[in-house]
Amino acid sequence: MSDKAQYFMIGGFLGAGKTTAVAALAQYLAKAGLRVGLITNDQGSELVDTSMLRARGFATEEIPGGCFCCRFNSLVDAAKKLTEEARPDAFVAEPVGSCTDLMATVSYPLRRMYGDRFDIAPLSVLVDPIRAQQIFGLRPGRSFSEKVVYIWRKQMEEADIIVVSKIDLLAADAQAELVSRIGKEFPGKKIISVSVRTGAGVAEWFELLKHSNPAVSGAMQIDYDVYADGEALLGWLNATVRVESGKPIDSGAMLQAIATEMQRSLAEKDMAEIAHLKMTFSPDDSLAGEIAALSVVRSGVVPELTLRLEEPVTAGELIVNCRAETAPEDLRTALEKGVSALRSFYPEGEFKLEHAEQFRPGRPKPTHRLTSPEEAVVSA
Ligand SMILES: Nc1nc2c(ncn2[C@@H]2O[C@H](COP(=O)(O)OP(=O)(O)OP(=O)(O)O)[C@@H](O)[C@H]2O)c(=O)[nH]1
Numbered sequence: 057m058s059d060k061a062q063y064f065m066i067g068g069f070l071g072a073g074k075t076t077a078v079a080a081l082a083q084y085l086a087k088a089g090l091r092v093g094l095i096t097n098d099q100g101s102e103l104v105d106t107s108m109l110r111a112r113g114f115a116t117e118e119i120p121g122g123c124f125c126c127r128f129n130s131l132v133d134a135a136k137k138l139t140e141e142a143r144p145d146a147f148v149a150e151p152v153g154s155c156t157d158l159m160a161t162v163s164y165p166l167r168r169m170y171g172d173r174f175d176i177a178p179l180s181v182l183v184d185p186i187r188a189q190q191i192f193g194l195r196p197g198r199s200f201s202e203k204v205v206y207i208w209r210k211q212m213e214e215a216d217i218i219v220v221s222k223i224d225l226l227a228a229d230a231q232a233e234l235v236s237r238i239g240k241e242f243p244g245k246k247i248i249s250v251s252v253r254t255g256a257g258v259a260e261w262f263e264l265l266k267h268s269n270p271a272v273s274g275a276m277q278i279d280y281d282v283y284a285d286g287e288a289l290l291g292w293l294n295a296t297v298r299v300e301s302g303k304p305i306d307s308g309a310m311l312q313a314i315a316t317e318m319q320r321s322l323a324e325k326d327m328a329e330i331a332h333l334k335m336t337f338s339p340d341d342s343l344a345g346e347i348a349a350l351s352v353v354r355s356g357v358v359p360e361l362t363l364r365l366e367e368p369v370t371a372g373e374l375i376v377n378c379r380a381e382t383a384p385e386d387l388r389t390a391l392e393k394g395v396s397a398l399r400s401f402y403p404e405g406e407f408k409l410e411h412a413e414q415f416r417p418g419r420p421k422p423t424h425r426l427t428s429p430e431e432a433v434v435s436a
Pocket residue numbers: 068069070071072073074075076077105152153221222223224225250251252253254332334350351352353360362
């Protein structure tokens with residue numbers, strides 16, 4: 057094996073299953089005897105994904121407050137910090153789900169500037185199959201507006217491997233129809249279908265990542281004005297709520313209650329399509345670092361508890377991250393209604409909103425943009 061660390065990047069739109077896949081890849085590599093360091097990224101701070109991955113025991117660094125491409129130096133610093141702490145043989149990084157142009161702004165600069173340290177694996181881009189069916193008109197249901205869909209499409213266009221995720225959600229004929237449609241839309245792309253939940257196709261994907269190289273084609277064409285408009289259509293909310301209760305509370309029911317109220321509030325807004333509403337609850341007294349977690353990846357679906365705590369809880373921290381196509385103020389209103397709902401469901405509890413930020417992501421301004429891995433590094 058080379059003395060360079062492998063660098064894996066798992067991209068894809070909001071809610072496509074990236075963090076779930078990052079955890080699975082980390083576990084897979086660890087089983088093969090490799091030390092693994094994970095890097096999470098978000099436009100805000102207080103990240104559900106970091107909390108999820110740390111709860112699984114992985115060395116994880118986060119880059120809050122901006123995406124990898126715009127905070128390239130922070131990405132390199134995070135890798136350095138992990139190297140000092142855990143000396144990883146492999147890094148797995150999850151970029152922000154509304155980001156694209158990662159080849160030109162992250163992969164190529166890494167290869168060009170740090171090629172002696174990292175072996176860059178092919179870029180995987182995950183695609184939620186239900187979201188894809190809706191965007192392609194293969195299933196009824198709402199979609200995002202055009203400029204948001206532009207980002208979604210650009211992500212697939214630059215992928216080395218398009219990974220149709222959550223394939224357990226589709227019957228075989230619908231899977232075949234979707235893969236054939238993606239093949240027509242993005243001719244010549246490697247497309248694979250996986251379910252991290254059932255394990256279907258996962259080992260083949262990870263082996264492919266370990267043993268193949270990124271494509272040699274140059275960077276794709278992209279209109280940064282449309283990209284910036286698309287990003288700005290998405291509202292972003294990150295918040296933490298301190299929970300204390302004299303009477304023990306079922307943490308799963310509590311997460312369901314706040315999520316359902318937030319969904320109800322957002323449903324009152326016309327175009328407020330939820331991209332991803334996610335939450336973790338970390339109890340103060342959990343020795344093993346166990347947490348409860350919940351996710352909503354579309355408007356109108358029942359919130360899904362992805363991690364549960366057996367024991368009722370009396371105190372801890374709730375982190376809420378929400379991205380939806382709506383004004384940030386609507387997300388704030390939804391959060392406040394959600395917290396109020398908790399107060400009325402649990403009159404013996406105290407729910408203190410400790411921190412909340414809501415905003416629209418600013419125009420992407422990458423630190424570097426290279427049209428090929430050989431190009432000299434200049435700032436964009
Ligand atoms: N049915 C099914 N659900 C899955 C699978 N993989 C992930 N999910 C669910 O999809 C939801 C979103 O997963 P995440 O891994 O948080 O998605 P993400 O792409 O990291 O989301 P963001 O970081 O917010 O963009 C969660 O409820 C996951 O449990 C899968 O293979 N099958």
